Amino acid sequence: MTDHATHLAALAHLLAHPTRARVCLALLDNRAWTATELAHHTNVTAPTISEHLTLLIEGGLLTQQRQGRHRYVRLTDSDTAHLIETLAAHTTPTPPPAPTLRAHRANHALARARTCYDHLAGHLGVAITDALTHHGLLRQDTGFALTDTGLAWFTDHGIDLPRTSRRPLARSCLDWTQRRPHLAGAAGAALCHHALTFGWCQPLGTGRALRITPQGEHALADLLGIDPHTLR
Incomplete structure (x- = not known):
């Protein structure tokens, strides 16, 4: 001890x-x-x-x-990233106001959509996680786990999931801006890679913030029923 x-x-x-x-x-x-x-x-x-x-x-x-x-x-590694993100989520719930308009916009962009190491975070990541759960593709009641329907959903939409990785397939990551969990693990990484590869979202500058594209809004509405207006 x-x-x-x-x-x-x-x-x-x-x-x-x-x-x-x-x-x-x-x-x-x-x-x-x-x-x-x-x-x-x-x-x-x-x-x-x-x-x-x-x-x-x-x-x-x-x-x-x-x-x-x-x-x-x-x-x-991803475990270290998970640790940092989780600790950040346990900091003061109400951050001080941004000192400049530029800083305020940067903070807002990070909260809206960003990468968290190799998966999606911010409001975008949480919205996707909620939609996956709502449609029975992801379970959160006994820890994060893809259902059989969820595994089939990833396959049907060409989102490759590693089957031999020692990394957990699905893992909860507490979002430091939303204070709610988003999907991490191999499935979260695969979904993020797919979203960036197919232009659902694009890096906003050189940092972690992402811009959700019109193509991404359409894809997320079509595949997961996410209202585009909630992502803006």
Whole structure:
């Protein structure tokens, strides 16, 4: 028990610094970032970000890859991303007002639709999860699980699900802006990949925010009965 407590305290210490927390939140976009990019994003110096990244790597939250003069880092795996998103959802329910109009718009875009590592989140992710559940494709009463009808739905619509992955097929991820669960796991990743590949949504700038396209609104209305007006 002492070892578990020690490890938990060490993990909490890693995320207790605002700069390291900002790094982990930024990396939820499932991209590899350079130390220079993260220094700019967190508004700290190169030596400072290097120290923080070293701690996060040694603590197991990040992995790194060196390419020439650059060091690229990313979250270790989907479990780490799930941990970060879940912890973020347990922060203060009412965030302070955005200091600028630009920041307000950015926050609104993230809340409307975004990626959470490799699956869909925000209002879009929750709406899709609710629709899958409403149509009997996903069960939430005993933990997240695709039903037989749900498995057939994914197959019928050309959304490939891995059958040999050690990763859970469906998993609940608590959405930090909506305070409700959205679909993660292999099924969530496959659905996100399909949505991006077929133009249901598009990256909005270089961050995690997504723009739902008219094609996406039509597809989600047709396949899951989601009212397009609720996604705007």
